[in-house]
Amino acid sequence: MIRPDTLARIACLAALAGALGCPAAPAAPPRPKPTAVLDSLRHRAAALPPDTARAQTLNELGYALAQLGQFAEARPVLRQAQRLSERLHFATGQVRALTGLGTSYQNEGQFPRARAVLDSAVALGQRLGEQRRLGAALLGRARLCNAQDDYACALASVQAARQFFAARGDWAHTAQALNGLGSIYVNRGDYPRALAALFEAVQLARRHHDAQTEVNSLGNIGNTYLKQEEYAQALRAYEQLLPRLDSVPDQRVRPIVYQNMATAMTHLHRPETEAYFQKSMAGFEALHEPADVGQVLGSYAHFLLESGRRPEAIRAYARALALLRAADDNNAAADVLNGLARAYRQGGQPALAAARAREALALAQRIHDVADVQAAASLLAGLAKAGGDYRRALAYTEQAQAANDSLFSRAKSEQIGRLQGDFQLGQERARRQALARTSAAQAETLRLRQRQLRGLVAGLVAVALGGLVLAWLARQLRRRNRLVEKQRAELTELNATKDRLFSIIGHDLRAPLHALHAFVELVSGPALPPERLRQYTRHLTQTLDQTLILLENLLSWAALQMRVAGPPRTEALALAAAVDDAFALLGPAAEAAGLALHSTLAGGEWVRADPAAVRLVLRNLLGNALKFTPAGGRVTVAAAPHGPGWQLAVADTGRGLPVPTPRQLLPPAGLPRRPAEGPGRAPGAGLGLVLSRDYARRSGGELEVASAGPGQGTTFYLSLPAAEAELIEANEPKTNKALVK
Known part of the structure; x- marks a missing residue:
């Protein structure tokens, strides 16, 4: 089964944006020449005197290195920027350098060090009254707290960032904070409040014509619906952002959107599902992103397996596994291994299925992926039971049940969060309804427009049904035409075969028979000299030999052409x-x-x-x-x-x-x-x-x-x-x- 929680994602322009949405920042340096950008920044930092310009350049160099994933090289540069800014009492440079350091530690999984550095960045910004970089530090801390499941810290940080940006009229970053708030609610399972925050971000982005933030927000809305398994709503959100993708400078956004659309279409059984998987893979391959290609291939392999195309699914799983292992993407690799095990089991290859399931179980246990642990253990239990090893089957069943209990607890927590969000949103909805009831005329107008919309929808549905009927009729006509054309070609071929048979019989068999007839007349006539008789006999023998060879070839060729010859x-x-x-x-x-x-x-x-x-x-x-x-x-x-x-x-x-x-x-x-x-x-x-x-x-x-x-x-x-x-x-x-x- 394709798991939307492992697939739903949306591209960000900033490489360090994390799970809280994407900042509306300028596009990253062009991918083809990253070393040229780094060399330029290094040269400029070395040439500048030790002032604020040099501190800013060092920060830019550190962030550029981090965007390329070179965190170990980025940290010394950011520390140098932080120390120089501290010496110059340059608050903006200090907060930015500390924020970059914290994010770098977070991306390498060093959460305690990341938390300490980000707390220092927030405290320093608040103490010095920093007016530019405090919001980014707050968002960075919110991302870290969200990753550590510290929701109180995450909510406090993102709400503070939202107020910070709103007070300064920075609507782009305010929408970014709303995206972060939505992500936190999603992680808590509070989907109603998550959607409310994300729709507010969409409205804010549209009001200020911010295409990047609108795309990010609509993508997060679609991802939220995917988590709720509301695939039709998710697809509508993705389709809304498609026309705006040309306004987004980051080329990774489009293939990720195609991947999420394919995920939703899989569950809706849409015929264009495979085409969107192919578009997503082609986009990532053009960007030279093998890890992303591997993730999409894994999802595509799930789709192929569920569609009954097992050999194609096994090939896709194998290629995805190679790419994901090379990229060290263990979460996606565990899911692909489970899919490959299911494919082998369906194909009657229990040994291969068990080997892949054991790999998936070991990997999932190492990275604490409960869902993949449950899937692998359940599969191994079934294989052991089918093989008569009931003791091992019991052990795997107990392991799968334990993982299932953890998943059930997580689902219950999400359900509780969803109910809390529904209750709070219900109260807000009641207040809005009370205000709406003050104007009967507005309500009547609304109902009239709804009736008009329903009529329009009904007309569109009728037109769509008519188009489907016409398309079906056209397909049937094309199929019949192809059948008629095939039969015509076969008849033409058979007619040509008949003509050639008669031509050979009429020309090449008639001549030797005439020769035989002439020889018989000569023999029945006056006696011939012995030498002449031997000459005629030798000539007749050659003629009959050639005729027999021709007849043998003719019969064999006719059998082939008439399709009566047996298989070779x-x-x-x-x-x-x-x-x-x-x-x-x-x-x-x-x-x-x-x-x-x-x-x-x-x-x-x-x-x-x-x-x-x-x-x-x-x-x-x-x-x-x-x-x-x-x-x-x-x-x-x-x-x-x-x-x-x-x-x-x-x-x-x-x-x-x-x-x-x-x-x-x-x-x-x-x-x-x-x-x-x-x-x-x-x-x-x-x-x-x-x-x-x-x-x-x-x-x-x-x-x-x-x-x-x-x-x-x-x-x-x-x-x-x-x-x-x-x-x-x-x-x-x-x-x-x-x-x-």
């Missing part, structure tokens, strides 16, 4: 043995034609293919080479590794192709017809190469052709996947006895 039966095949078989079959024809056959295969070339298909392809390629090679020529078969498999090359020294042809895949229609070499050899139908290409693809390979041009020979390349080691071991290797002529 792949097994381990030694290419050397297949070449030997083809040489033995075609050797007499080669010898009669005065051609030499040569093989360079060593016997270790094993492929995974259909043996019958490979032998048919070899016969066709060798027959094709013999047909177009003149007497005295040579046909060579070689093999070489090619990617994850082997590549067989059949090269001849024959006629070649009409034009130079670089190496390329054999075209679907085969090669153009060429006159055969030698008397009595017909050009053929070209079907053997087309059939060879189709059979090669059925075996997971490809057929390519290359030629340097007329008279330069032709080479065919047959690529096939290599056989696995276990398949090779299961078959006895055959010796490659190359036939050399």
Whole structure:
């Protein structure tokens, strides 16, 4: 389940703003060149005399280092600024330096030291009557107290900061203090008062045209609704701030808003949920923020798992875990580990699920994340019970129950705070209603406007429903059109297959039958001389051999095209043995034609293919080479590794192709017809190469052709996947006895 308490956040312009909202301050230095800014500040501080300008520059340098997360380097600079300001009796510099030091200690988890330094900053500002930096010190202390669950200190500090800024007419920082007040109420579970403070901040920001504060306040309102699991209201708050994002200089705000919107949409089952997760990840990747990418990926993985897309979820969890571990983000890593464990359990991998759940439990216990402890322990208890280890299942169940009790107590505390807030807000609402009842005319006008609004909403709903119906009809029409187009393409292909079959039968089978008929007439006529009879018989034998090969290819090709051929039966095949078989079959024809056959295969070339298909392809390629090679020529078969498999090359020294042809895949229609070499050899139908290409693809390979041009020979390349080691071991290797002529 996606937990909104771990995801709801809004970007701040100041890196040290913390949980109390974002100050309306100028944008941070540009990210691409932080070292240039630091070098400039160091050079300016070294060049200035020991006066207030140098103290201010040292403070700027310390804050710039802290913004980059270099807290250890920032603290000596801030101490130097504090000592110089104290020597100069420069109250503003002292308070600012102490505030930065306290915030630095807080960001590194050194809360006692941070509290002491921030208390000193507030006390010094109040004693010296500091008019500029006391409010920032009060807000810094409020953030720290809120992080330590010291709500009395946090409330007192933020209320003092609010009064400080309001008395000076600083409305931007007053709205910031209201954001801080809302955050404190949220941590106490007092959501009604939190929303009241945040809506007041929104109104104040709009009145003074402060886009940054308005965005921060609306984001915090959305986060508050997420914590209450009121996802529709949260989404409306985020949608209100979207048009104002262009006015915010910090580029991190947009992807964070997209992430929170995706969280709300997940629970509302909105179709655009995945798109907003993708937008958020793309935004953080463009900003080179791997930790934020990891957090969004973890949430996206939860969404994928809940959508039933478990393999995608496991990949997303793995990538998120790597990013979060590299960024040392333990809270998010524990949640991702729990999600990964759930995914493995759903996939029937209990061992992996238990391993990930144990990692999540150990990490959650170390960082005191009760929710992840409860989730991991519950998952481990279920796995142990399913495995029959009831003792371990009981131990994990007790651990999960203890964590669940802690969560229940926390929920009760939040409920009590919510009820207190509801009661106080109810009293305020009653006072407002009493004032509203003094004007009946205003109430009637309000009711009239509400009726008009309801009518408008009803009209918009009707329009929206009509649009949905039209969209559904359009989708159905597009689906039907695609089906019709697919059927039309299949019919066109079948019609072309039929035409080619009839063309081959009409032209390439008719000629040998005519030759047979003529020979029969000659034999039945007057007696022929023995030499002439032997010549006719030899010619007729060649014609019948070619006709049988053509018929065999024709039947195989027709079976493939009509989709009646069975699935290929792949097994381990030694290419050397297949070449030997083809040489033995075609050797007499080669010898009669005065051609030499040569093989360079060593016997270790094993492929995974259909043996019958490979032998048919070899016969066709060798027959094709013999047909177009003149007497005295040579046909060579070689093999070489090619990617994850082997590549067989059949090269001849024959006629070649009409034009130079670089190496390329054999075209679907085969090669153009060429006159055969030698008397009595017909050009053929070209079907053997087309059939060879189709059979090669059925075996997971490809057929390519290359030629340097007329008279330069032709080479065919047959690529096939290599056989696995276990398949090779299961078959006895055959010796490659190359036939050399």
